[in-house]
Amino acid sequence: MDAFLKCMDPRVKLAYWVSLITTGLLLPIGWPNIIFITILLFFVTPAIGCFQNTYRFVFRLVLPTMIMLFILYSFLVPSTIENDTNIVYQNKIIYGSMKSFEIGGRLLIIGISTIIFTVITSQFQMAQALLSMKLPPSVVAIFISSFGVYTLVRRKIQQILDAQRSRGLSAKGILIKRIRMYIPILKPLFFSLITGATERSALWHSRNYLSVIKESTFSWKAKNSILILVAIMLPLIAGAVRWLS
């Protein structure tokens, strides 16, 4: 399954990304939503090999948000205030739980769909998909080179942070100490990057870089049309389920 997904046309993957998010958001809160999230979380993500990324996302963002929402809506918000629906819940604990599950479910659907998409799509496949959608080659070039420059910047920042730690500064402690650790990162990083920009642009200019990424190598096949139809059907089914319930 992993190999099949990674070899799929990136335009189809993009369509499935949008389709999964729309389906998840259209499904009514309750058993359909729980089943959809369970399938994504416990069957699809391990099959693709992104369970670790999803696990980190769930425990660092989704669960803390759900806990804070539960505390807020169960204990802090006055019971007479209900601005999302006209129903006033007698039991605030139940309302707080429902609200936290609703928001948690939404975050899970969006996060898991995006993680699945990013794991099965490389940046070059994404660039090919953007080119085939008639975006200018300059925008695609910006998109690809952003990944490379970000890796370079992370490495430089790590070097400067390690140098700061070796001088005795740490990321723990009072605010002023932490700011003192942060300030020396900015100037050398910024100046080296700006100088590098002018040199890199001269390099692109001399190599006529944009002529390399003019056309997409992906051609449209019959199976892509079938897959796109399935991607369109999913939100329609979700909409029908919501309408019927």
Add this chain to the structure above:
Amino acid sequence: MIYDEYHQYIVTANRIGESAMQKRVKEWVGGCFPPVVLTLIPIGVAINLGIGTVVQIIKLPVFLDSIGTVMVAVLAGPLPAIVTGIVTVFVGGFLTNPILPWFVATAIAIGWFSGFCANHGAFKRVWVWCLCGLAMGVIAAVVSSPIIVYLFGGITQSGSSLVTAFLMATGKTVLKSVILAGIACDPVDKLLTFFIVWILIRGLPINLRSCFPRGRQNTEIKNSKFSEVK
């Protein structure tokens, strides 16, 4: 080579007039940005994501995740800044936080407003960029509030959530609480962003600033002692 190209661009602009210059700019945008802007935008993206990650590691009480966008706005104008913001949220969604692409509207607002302020001389006077920084904080708070309410129910993991929770406990609606909390906290962050960009841009030598389309015009005060622009 690049300095000569842009010096020629400025001389040509003065000679052929504004409407023809707008046509030339349209050609550039429709076809591609000039090469130096094409290389500046990924740097802006990387600065946004890198500095934002460092701030989280050091646990500072601000975001500082738009320094790259504002820097590109000062050096190249509003359209490259908007592209920087959009690419930042999508690349960030790929690499760091899958929820980031939903804040594309905020990124566009920050890019456009900082470019607009920079093109109108905000970075030439201290009090002007201070005001613009505060205004940008308000705009960013207002634009991102509906997204935060829909995605997070009003509660993110930043310090402004405490203010939101307090306001909701006093009886205000979720949207109003998030907007007011954002207006209380975001202007400080954006003011700091403008301050850092101002310091960094002023530290660049003039010949390096001239390599970028708006680098010199947006930062140099005319008829000053050190100005060569008359």
